[in-house]
Amino acid sequence: MSEYLEFQGISKAYPGVQALSDISFRAEAGRVLALLGENGAGKSTLLKILSGDIRPDAGGIVISGEEMSFPTPRDAILAGVSVIYQERQLVPLLSVMENIFPGALPKTALGIDKNRLRAEAKAVIGKFGLPIDPDEPVGRLSVAYQQMVEIMKAYTRNSRIIAFDEPTAPLTDTETDILFRLIGDLKAEGKIIIYVSHRMAEIFKITDDVVVLKDGKFVKAMRTQDTDERALIQAMVGRDIGDTYSNLSRNEEYGDVLLEVRGLCTDALDDVSFSLRRGEVLGLAGLVGAGRTEVVRAIFGADAIEAGEIIFEGKQVRFTEPRDAIRAGIALCPEDRKEQGLILSRSVRENVTMPVLSKLKKGLFNMFLDRDAENRLTQEVIDQFTIRTPSINKIARELSGGNQQKVILGRWTNEKVSTKLLILDEPTKGIDVATKAEIYQMVCDFAKAGFAVIFISSELTEVINVSDRIIVMHNGHITGEVMRQEATEENVLALAMLD
Amino acid sequence: MNVQAVKRVLKSKKALLLLITVVVIAAFYFVNPNYLSMDSIRGTMQRMSITGIMALGIACLFISGGIDLASSSECLFGGVVCGLLIKSGIPWGWAVAATLAVGGVIGALNAFLALKIGLMPFISTIAISSVLQGINLGVTNAQNIPIPNPTFAWGSRNLFGILPIPFVIMIVLIIVYEYVLKRTQFGRNMYIVGGNVYAARLSGLNPDRILTVLYINNAVVSTLAGIVLASRMQSASPLSMSDSQMDAITAAILGGIAFYGGGGDMSGCLIGILLLNFFSSGLNMLALESYWTTIASGLLLIIALMFDYLNERAAQRALKVKTTARAAAPGEAK
Incomplete structure (x- = not known):
């Protein structure tokens, strides 16, 4: 037997x-x-x-x-x-x-x-x-x-x-x-x-x-x-979610060029150049280790840049610390949300408001945190992103993966932050099918709201269907650029494996 | 809503700890009613102030994920420096200010080694502790330094004739720190850095700056404890007080400060300080050999941790029973 x-x-x-x-x-x-x-x-x-x-x-x-x-x-x-x-x-x-x-x-x-x-x-x-x-x-x-x-x-x-x-x-x-x-x-x-x-x-x-x-x-x-x-x-x-991608309501109108990268080199990147408009969703595709995360980390000031120019809002910039990039209006939702994104032991409220606390103050010399304003802001984020949590004081660790990701999205896109460029590194990793569909629509909504979005994903289907334009990388440099209308898994994968 | 809030407080770890404290005090009072005499309480307050003040600095560092194992040496160093300065004829106010500044330099050195050079603070602060203790013994010839300055003896006096000044200093510090922790951006950032230093940096915080402030704060607060001790004893002793380091850490952790960062607050810390000190002064009252106190305070920490564990487990089990019941009878779920 x-x-x-x-x-x-x-x-x-x-x-x-x-x-x-x-x-x-x-x-x-x-x-x-x-x-x-x-x-x-x-x-x-x-x-x-x-x-x-x-x-x-x-x-x-x-x-x-x-x-x-x-x-x-x-x-x-x-x-x-x-x-x-x-x-x-x-x-x-x-x-x-x-x-x-x-x-x-x-x-x-x-x-x-x-x-x-x-x-x-x-x-x-x-x-x-x-x-x-x-x-x-x-x-x-x-x-x-x-x-x-x-x-x-x-x-x-x-x-x-x-x-x-x-x-x-x-x-x-x-x-x-x-x-x-x-x-x-x-x-x-x-x-x-x-x-x-x-x-x-x-x-x-x-x-x-x-x-x-x-x-x-x-x-x-x-x-x-x-x-x-x-x-x-x-x-x-438990229900038919239909064709996720064709139902997305996308942004149709782009603004001016927000970000321009010219000849960017780091120890993992070789001569990377591209530009991005407000309202556009730019996908970064490529195999693991192709250098997608390294591109955004270099822009964000998390990794050192060896050569090249970054022009943001018409000005040449080079950030040496993430906080400088954030001040300029760049937000990064990192690949590993538990290790790099969330403070797992702290509340939803604290996780949402952490980058904007200086705008939520009151009292003598503006010394004290304005709890009411903080609660209001958090509640708005919870409502907007339909975060399933019993309370704004729930510890982030106890939320599901999808809701944790929404907390991070809310952190960087709420009314108090001055984000202009939103970088999403593998935002749907380990998230269930239904929530993935929600997040795709959110990405499109961010573009509609005027953010420029960089969308990184290892799932080919996802990156070619959600982005307006896809840059394909291999081994630290760009091997091609494809518009969504022309993108297929085959042609993107071929570029991703090009030497 | 208020009923809810009250219920939550009653179920919290802090409430349990407070209950234990009350039980401990009641038990010793039962054995010897003198335990709660004015003099005895005042003595306990006097004693707890030194380790208590040290515990506050340590607690702040723990919350943000730092550690300083040189606290007791910094404390002794503070007493010795202040004592020597006063002896050399400098007015005591200036001596205190200069000593605190020296504390600040030591803290900055700790921060430099841990954050800029990248040494493990667990080890580098022990090294600093050894250096400081060596200097202490060297400059004093291992002798007590009497401080013959009656105006500097405020540490042995009482506020309104009731509360020992050192105790008042500790309480004022607790109130200030609690306010900073709960109501200011800096305090919030302390929790965030302690919770996840990497995410904090990617979110635009400057963890090194926050930790630097806290290392300096801890060393300043520890030297302050040494000054208060010197003022109370009217002499500065260079001799080791490694127990007080242990007590300060025990009090902080007893009070719910998360050793690995990201949690705890000053009211909890205060309860930890009270519990530890009323417990050990109770043992003193029983006229046991002093080593029993040392053994007991170690055991106390273990028991407190066990209570915490059992409490947590009971809560989890209760939750589990509730969900199982709900799963069995989904119609009744609200």
Whole structure:
């Protein structure tokens, strides 16, 4: 009998939320099962239960007829379960080979047998056909190869079950292809594979079965070939969201040129030039590492500039600190909203008003904060962006990803800030489908309100459909410029891979 | 709305801490009614003022994600410098001002090492502490310096004959700091920098400037504590008081100041100071050997942290029960 993994009536509650209720389904060996759902649907919680990271309140896991209980992650690993999270579980300073065989290092009388270790690592790396040096410290590998190391680690543990949590989120398209090839190999060996992703195209490309969760409940399970994108999205959001992009209400009128970049060079950029008008949404496309984030960081004063000119509002500028850029009217919503954008431990109010506090003061010498004005402003932002929070004093950590992103958008576009250029770096990363659509419309609304917008995204479909004009980058320089009307995933991707 | 607010206060950690403080005081009072005599209370107030004043500076640094482990050396250094200046004939007011300025320089040095050079303040301030303590011992020959100046003895007097002056100084500082924290942009920025220094910079704040001010503030406040101590004792002692460093940190953390930054306030800090000091003076009253006080204050911190943990867990469980019930009976959700 072939192997299988079965979840039986899994339930788990967290304070304030029933993360999972009575989830049951089965994954078969030699097949890839997609676990789909919006953010907060419970996918990550389920994976954490599978990996022994947390324990369910009720229900159990059965592997090939055997009832399992995983009080600790170690128990799950011993039972043949490997979960590959977005956050790497590797030791950056140790070499690839040491990371592949943690805790199972071959030894001689004098200690670790480096030669055997290297040989074994080489064998595994060769089996997957990867150009990785076993002696390289893992921290120096690209994100994609680090992920490959994780997969090899799971492989050498003889895992029967390998689960991936949004593995392609940080990967470029070429890297994604390598990953899919690896997953194909694992599948051919009869592994049970669980695959969590937000990206529809991938689901249809590599998975055999789909399970859809919504709000912690099981919605449906089916063969991938028997369904389509629209039906899946409908199952995920519980309604038909239609064609997101064609329904966008866009800005039609541009103003004067706000930003002009000429021959910008930094240690990651080479001769980057472009211009941007008020009211225009400029997309920056390219593979991960192409230099998109580096362009905006250089403009924003977060990275040092080696050569080139930046002309903002007709004046040549060169900012050395973000605060100078902000004063001039440039706002950056950074790529990693939790690490670089939000103050997670502070309230929605404090997160919204932080750059404009000097305009919210009163009293003797204007010394004191005007709480009423602050509350009013925050409430306006909450209303305008439909931020779902019970109170303006809610701690930012407790909001969902989409609402956190809206808090940051509100921080930089409210009536008190003097933003003219709004830079959005991966604003929809890790955000559910419905909220993504809301954010696309917000981007168009910002343009209508007269902001110039730079929109960076790793999702090709998104960047070519939301932007008015798309600049494609590769390896630190611009390889092409395409208007939305002419842009297709094929021609943009071709430019992104151009040398 | 007010009922809601009252409920929230009652459930807060601060309320729990205050309750513990009251229970501790009541327990010692029960053992010995003299514990709450005017003299005894005044003595406790006197003692808490020094570590209390130090705790305030530390708390501000903690809130913004900084740390200064040289506080007790700065305190002693302040006493010694002030004492020597007064002995050399300088009017005490000028001596105090000069000493505070010296404190400012030490704080600026701490800030320079931590922020400009980029050393880990956890270690670099210990190094500074060692240097200061060495100087203390050197310039005093490890002897107490008597300060024969009756006008400088304000630290041993009482305001309106009731409240010890050091205690009044501490309370005034608490009020000022609480106001700065809660009502000014600088205070707000302290929380933001402590919560996420990187996001703060990308949002246009200048974290280094804020932390520099707080390092200087901490060293000035610590030297102030040393001056107050010298004034109260009418002598400056160069001898180690590493316990007071520990006590100041304990009081701040007991009072809910987040060690890793981003949380806490001065009213909590005050409760922490009160709890720690009424507890240890109670132990003193029992005439136990002094090491028991040291052991007990360590245990007290652990117990307080445990209470905090249990309280948090109970709250989470209550929340969980509520949501599970709501999930089971969705029709009744409001």
